[in-house]
Amino acid sequence: MIFDLQRARRETPGCANVLHFNNAGAALMPEIVTDALVNHIQLEAQIGGYEAAERAHESVEHAYHAAAALIGCAPTEIAFIENATRAWDMAFYSLPLAPGDRILTATAEYASNYIAYLQVARKTGAIVEAIPNDDHGQLSVEALRRAIDERVRLIAITHVPTNGGLVNPAAAVGRIAREAGIPYLLDACQSIGQMPVDVEAIGCDMLSATGRKYLRGPRGTGFLYVRRTLLESLEPPFLDMHAAEWVARDRYEVREDARRFENWETNYAGKIALGVAIEYALAWGLDAIKHRVTTLAANLRARLRELPGVEVHDLGVERCGIVTFTVEGREPEAIKQTLAEHRINVSVSDRSSTRLDMEARGLSDLVRASVHYYNSAEEIERFCETLKTVWPGGGRI
Numbered sequence: 182m183i184f185d186l187q188r189a190r191r192e193t194p195g196c197a198n199v200l201h202f203n204n205a206g207a208a209l210m211p212e213i214v215t216d217a218l219v220n221h222i223q224l225e226a227q228i229g230g231y232e233a234a235e236r237a238h239e240s241v242e243h244a245y246h247a248a249a250a251l252i253g254c255a256p257t258e259i260a261f262i263e264n265a266t267r268a269w270d271m272a273f274y275s276l277p278l279a280p281g282d283r284i285l286t287a288t289a290e291y292a293s294n295y296i297a298y299l300q301v302a303r304k305t306g307a308i309v310e311a312i313p314n315d316d317h318g319q320l321s322v323e324a325l326r327r328a329i330d331e332r333v334r335l336i337a338i339t340h341v342p343t344n345g346g347l348v349n350p351a352a353a354v355g356r357i358a359r360e361a362g363i364p365y366l367l368d369a370c371q372s373i374g375q376m377p378v379d380v381e382a383i384g385c386d387m388l389s390a391t392g393r394k395y396l397r398g399p400r401g402t403g404f405l406y407v408r409r410t411l412l413e414s415l416e417p418p419f420l421d422m423h424a425a426e427w428v429a430r431d432r433y434e435v436r437e438d439a440r441r442f443e444n445w446e447t448n449y450a451g452k453i454a455l456g457v458a459i460e461y462a463l464a465w466g467l468d469a470i471k472h473r474v475t476t477l478a479a480n481l482r483a484r485l486r487e488l489p490g491v492e493v494h495d496l497g498v499e500r501c502g503i504v505t506f507t508v509e510g511r512e513p514e515a516i517k518q519t520l521a522e523h524r525i526n527v528s529v530s531d532r533s534s535t536r537l538d539m540e541a542r543g544l545s546d547l548v549r550a551s552v553h554y555y556n557s558a559e560e561i562e563r564f565c566e567t568l569k570t571v572w573p574g575g576g577r578i
């Protein structure tokens with residue numbers, strides 16, 4: 182598969198400044214996305230915010246079509262929300278739960294989601310259960326199947342967890358959820374934009390996504406998908422005059438489409454720019470992106486394993502663009518800081534972001550190097566060479 186790396190880098194001005202392996206934090210925006218963002222803000226400054234929104238109506242609407250095309254749903258099943266967490270929350274907190282109702286999740290579940298489970302469990306008496314992993318370190322589909330009974334009200338998992346390189350078997354989970362008729366909420370925050378994510382193929386009923394990670398959109402953007410058949414039965418935890426209409430002194434009507442989960446006031450520039458970022462990803466092709474990202478990440482893992490003292494901690498049958506590792510005797514935060522001095526960006530994942538997984542593996546902090554398609558083989562070399570020069574023997578870290 183030929184990938185036009187030169188073009189990808191040319192269209193990404195940040196590539197000239199930094200070696201960016203923090204794409205699972207926030208990827209570098211392509212120029213076309215920053216232009217869309219800045220142009221709309223300029224328009225707001227020039228003609229007024231409301232007037233700019235009116236003039237940009239088509240671009241805003243287009244964003245819904247782009248998101249729908251990306252995940253294989255209808256535009257009416259999309260809500261734009263300011264981040265993946267709030268998108269996920271809007272779906273989760275809409276679900277009616279009662280004492281004894283079971284929520285099944287995965288071991289590598291993300292902290293914000295788990296905190297929400299704990300809060301709702303405390304308030305409603307529902308029970309949250311993490312399904313164990315299989316021998317490959319991904320959610321055990323068999324254990325999930327065995328856990329199903331008539332009290333399970335929700336299956337909610339993270340597709341690509343915060344760290345660990347893992348891609349959970351989302352479609353196998355979807356088949357179980359469908360057979361049992363249980364709503365299925367997928368946190369696709371870190372998979373969206375780095376691989377094809379199709380809600381029909383996966384079989385999820387709700388899905389949350391962020392803009393700034395692999396989609397390469399602006400910060401403070403995200404979206405929620407809710408299947409049409411579920412929409413009507415989910416009343417959002419917050420309503421405003423965009424989500425609902427005040428039809429009589431003592432009555433309101435919630436709108437029919439997924440925009441019932443949105444706010445009236447919103448970041449129009451961000452929404453337009455996210456639409457452009459999605460179009461841009463679609464133009465590259467999600468299969469091509471996945472192939473490129475997984476190949477780069479596999480190469481990075483292989484190179485890191487050659488370095489003495491480095492341990493790669495990734496899991497799963499299928500692995501993605503996220504590579505996590507530790508260096509013997511070195512604090513991940515210190516490694517991050519030292520790399521930053523060389524204009525190399527990585528992040529650190531701490532235990533509390535995926536506590537069940539990290540505790541089970543006896544890990545505290547990890548360095549997370551996450552690649553995107555615009556990264557190059559040369560950057561992988563430079564990354565590993567830099568790590569070597571700041572090696573314990575080299576005494577720099």
Ligand SMILES: Cc1ncc(COP(=O)(O)O)c(C=O)c1O
Pocket residue numbers: 264265266267291339341342343368370371390391392403
């Ligand atoms: C698995 C997962 N879900 C959700 C989120 C939260 O996304 P956002 O910051 O857009 O709310 C993250 C962020 O790192 C994440 O890793």
